[in-house]
Amino acid sequence: MEGSKTHSSESMPGDLSEALKEATKEVHEQAESTEFMKNFQRGQVSLQEFKMVLTSLYYIYSALEEEIEHNKDHPAYIPVYFPAELHRKTALQEDLEYFYGPLWREEISCPESTQRYVNRLHYVGQHEPELLVAHAYTRYLGDLSGGQVLKKIAQKALHLPSTGEGLEFFTFEGVSNATKFKQLYRSRMNSIEMDPVTKKRVLEEAKRAFLLNIQVFDELQKLVSQCHENGHPAQQKPELRTR
Ligand code: HEM
Numbered sequence: 001m002e003g004s005k006t007h008s009s010e011s012m013p014g015d016l017s018e019a020l021k022e023a024t025k026e027v028h029e030q031a032e033s034t035e036f037m038k039n040f041q042r043g044q045v046s047l048q049e050f051k052m053v054l055t056s057l058y059y060i061y062s063a064l065e066e067e068i069e070h071n072k073d074h075p076a077y078i079p080v081y082f083p084a085e086l087h088r089k090t091a092l093q094e095d096l097e098y099f100y101g102p103l104w105r106e107e108i109s110c111p112e113s114t115q116r117y118v119n120r121l122h123y124v125g126q127h128e129p130e131l132l133v134a135h136a137y138t139r140y141l142g143d144l145s146g147g148q149v150l151k152k153i154a155q156k157a158l159h160l161p162s163t164g165e166g167l168e169f170f171t172f173e174g175v176s177n178a179t180k181f182k183q184l185y186r187s188r189m190n191s192i193e194m195d196p197v198t199k200k201r202v203l204e205e206a207k208r209a210f211l212l213n214i215q216v217f218d219e220l221q222k223l224v225s226q227c228h229e230n231g232h233p234a235q236q237k238p239e240l241r242t243r
Contacts, residue, residue, distance in 0.1 A: 010183075016199060017186035020137055023203040027210035032146075036217035036224075040150060043157045048227070050158055051099050052220050056114040057169065058092040060216075063118040064135055065089050067125025076130040076198075079188040084174045085181065086140045091168035098166045113219040117212040124205065130198055133189060134205035138213070141185065143170070144178045 011017040031037060036053075039045065065087050071077045096104040110118065124131045151170035160166045175181045194202070 011186050011190055015190040017189050020206050024206050024210055027207050031210055031214050034214055034217040036221040043153050045157050047158055049224055054095050055108045056216050059110045059114050059118050061088045061092055063121040067121055070125055071129045071132055074129045076192055077132055079191050080133055094168045095166055111219050113215040131202055131205040134202045135209050138206055138209035144182055
């Protein structure tokens with residue numbers, strides 16, 4: 001799928017991109033098989049659930065992109081700084097406005113596990129910026145991969161317009177070929193100067209990023225189940241609605 005091994009931008013064993021893929025293989029499988037993701041893949045996603053996941057993503061990307069902007073001149077981040085192609089905060093704001101209306105900011109709040117992820121992103125951005133690439137990799141390469149399948153599933157399950165409204169998060173206007181862009185991104189990651197100890201820390205941080213995502217999904221699943229138990233399948237928990 002990724003082309004011939006002779007291509008000059010192809011990654012080599014030992015490269016950061018290969019190491020990240022290998023190190024996160026197991027947690028990726030774990031993330032794919034969370035109850036929330038399994039249901040999503042089967043097309044079992046309600047409008048309320050979709051709104052909840054977009055809300056969590058909005059808090060996550062706001063924190064991630066705030067820290068990316070702080071660190072855009074850091075040598076360990078410069079090569080993978082692609083705001084026009086990748087950044088999702090504005091897209092998420094548009095989606096939230098589509099689903100919640102113009103007062104969306106007052107309608108949403110940040111669930112606990114999402115807040116823990118947000119806190120980690122700020123900590124890394126402010127104290128260990130050399131690890132920020134692990135967080136960018138985990139989210140952006142994921143969005144450019146499985147995210148495209150999830151977009152189609154959501155569009156069908158929620159009967160969203162084919163014009164893309166409500167699905168801006170999944171739409172990368174600045175990326176015409178996701179496979180080629182992922183190749184470029186990998187080669188840029190591989191160009192970051194990194195000693196072996198830092199590289200190991202980046203791999204650990206990527207695993208941590210996946211686990212933070214899993215905790216976000218597990219909490220959303222729990223909130224959804226509680227709503228169903230309370231006999232309000234289409235209702236969000238009150239504490240999610242108000243600040
Ligand atoms: C890559 C599917 C969830 C992060 C991929 C690929 C697929 C995929 C098909 C492409 C593999 C390749 O081209 O070699 C899915 C599905 C998911 C899911 C179906 C859930 C239903 C997630 C989650 C995350 C994630 C929750 C992290 C938050 C990634 C990353 C890559 C990736 C970082 C790039 C791996 C690499 O090339 O280094 N995913 N994924 N995925 N996914 Fe997922």
